[in-house]
Amino acid sequence: MAARTDNFDLGRLKLDAGQGRRLDDLTVTLEPLRFGTQDYPVVPSEVPVVVDVSRMTGQGYSLRLRFSASLDGPCMRCLGRATPEFTVDTREIDQPGGGDEMTSPYVEDEELDLNAWARDALVLELPAQIICKPDCAGLCPECGKNLNEEPHEHEKAPDPRWGKLAELKFD
Numbered sequence: 001m002a003a004r005t006d007n008f009d010l011g012r013l014k015l016d017a018g019q020g021r022r023l024d025d026l027t028v029t030l031e032p033l034r035f036g037t038q039d040y041p042v043v044p045s046e047v048p049v050v051v052d053v054s055r056m057t058g059q060g061y062s063l064r065l066r067f068s069a070s071l072d073g074p075c076m077r078c079l080g081r082a083t084p085e086f087t088v089d090t091r092e093i094d095q096p097g098g099g100d101e102m103t104s105p106y107v108e109d110e111e112l113d114l115n116a117w118a119r120d121a122l123v124l125e126l127p128a129q130i131i132c133k134p135d136c137a138g139l140c141p142e143c144g145k146n147l148n149e150e151p152h153e154h155e156k157a158p159d160p161r162w163g164k165l166a167e168l169k170f171d
Contacts, residue, residue, distance in 0.1 A: 004029060004046060006115035010107070015055035023051040028118045030069065033126075040073035040130060042122070043083070049118060060095030061107065065114075069122055076129040077138035078146050084130060090121040 005026045013021055026049050030042040052064040066089045075082040094104035106117040137147035142154045158166070 006113075008051070008112040008114050009110065010053060010061055010112050011110040013053060015053065017055050017057045020052060020054035023053065024048075026051060026114070028067075028115050030115075030119055030122065033071065033123065035076075035130065038073060040071040043070045043072045047118065049114070051112075051114070056093075056095060058095060058097070060093065060098065060102070061104075063092040063094070063104070063107075063112070065090050065092075065117055065121060067118065071126075071130060073130060075132035075136055077131050077136045078148055079139070080132050080146065080148070082130050082132040086122060086125045088118070088121045088125050090117075090124075092117065 006028060008023075008026070015021060027046045028049055029046050031045075032039040032041040034040070047067050047069045049065060049067040051066075054062040056062055066087075068085060068087045070083050070085040072081070072083050074080070092104040092106060093102050094107040095102040106113045132148075137151065139145065140147055140152070140154070145152070
C-alpha cells in the first residue's frame, strides 16, 4: 500500500554523492484545480507518484517526479463532462550555493514539498482549455445546441451592404 506523503525528508535516505534511490510507494493528495469560478477535482484525489532521488556532489539533489492524474469537470466548449488524463514527468535540481537556476523551490533543509511540486507540475501540463475530446465542436453560437450531438448550420443572413440590390426589380 502506498504511503501518503505530502512532505518527504530527503536526509533520511542517507545517500552519498553518486547514489540514487527510486521511491515508488508514495501518494500525494491533490486539491481541485480552479479555472475562473469552476473547480476541477483531481480523480482520484490521492495520486500514486514515483520519485527518483540522486545525491550530487556538493550536498545537492537531482529529483524526478512521475505520475498520471485525471481532472473531472465541464468541457469548456460544450459544457459536457470532461475527464482528460495527464501524464507528468518533471525534474528538479537543488544544489546549495548554485544560484537561482540550481535551487529548487520545493526543497528546504533537505525537506521535499512533494505536494506543491506535484500540483505545480500538473498545472504546467494543462492545456489552455479543458475539453471533453480533441475534436469537440462546442455549442452553436446561434441557438446554443451541442454541435457534438446535433451538427447543423444556420442560414447566414445576407450582407447588409448588398441590401439595396435586393430592392431592384427586373421586368
